[in-house]
Amino acid sequence: MSNPIPQGHEGLIPHLTCDPCKDAITFYREAFGAEELQRGEHPDTGKIMHAALRIEGRVLYLCDDFPEFCADGKPNSPKALGGSPVTIHRYVPDCDAAIARAERAGATVMMPPGDQFWGDRYGVVVDPFGHRWSLATHVREVSEAELADVMAQMAPIPEQ
Template sequence: MAIDNTPMLVPHLVVDDAAAALDFYARAFDAVEMVRLPGPGGKLMHAAFQINGAMLFLNDDFPEFNDGKSSTPTALGGSAVTIHLHGPDVEGRFQRALDAGATVVNPLEDQFWGDRYGVVRDPFGHQWSLAETVKEVDMDKVLAEMGNPA
């Protein structure tokens, strides 16, 4: 096998119960699992999966390798990052996430920038925004209306 050093940027999610998270992401976002590496005590040391053709990494929380601190969104009181999924049928994708166990942070609504957009929180504390462009807008006019001339 050839070594592949293709430059990439990959979000790396930390959760409690990574195996359950992989199952949730498959149900909610049609994730395709690529790799699952088990670790001690049944925890997952590493997993890789794709959503919308983009790769994400995932692992169980291992405070013992992080200065004794948990790094899950639940332990941290939330996540400072929102993962954005853009594409067609946002209504169906949003409902699919809810049916899989996500909760609504912001309901789907048409936004001034031309997208139908909403945010959900997965059962592991990570936030996901979902959007579909529903109309073209002139960004210079939007910025001017907001008091921010281009």
């Protein structure tokens, strides 16, 4: 009997809709050092129905936007929807270098790298396809008591 979970595909696998997907594969190679594992193109349109990449040992799935195959017939890429509420988080050896590399490849820096109260150097980019990526380097240990103290000092969130 074959393994019901393919080797290297354990755990959660983000599956991103990117428009156009071929450009996303190129961007993820340049920005994050992705390795392409698999690509399946639609025979008539050449659009990517399924692609698998590996970034630092973890798998990421991609596909083009295919509204014609969705029940509601509407596009669902972050570009078409005006953004995405999802952020993909990565720990990297050098947050500043990772954000600079992503920016050189075409990402927009939404939050420049900075030291954060929870012990990470952290920043956020949005890729050219509308997906947010947070990149962090853990720089110091922070106790639960220190975290609680900092959070208690934060300004309250205004009511809406």
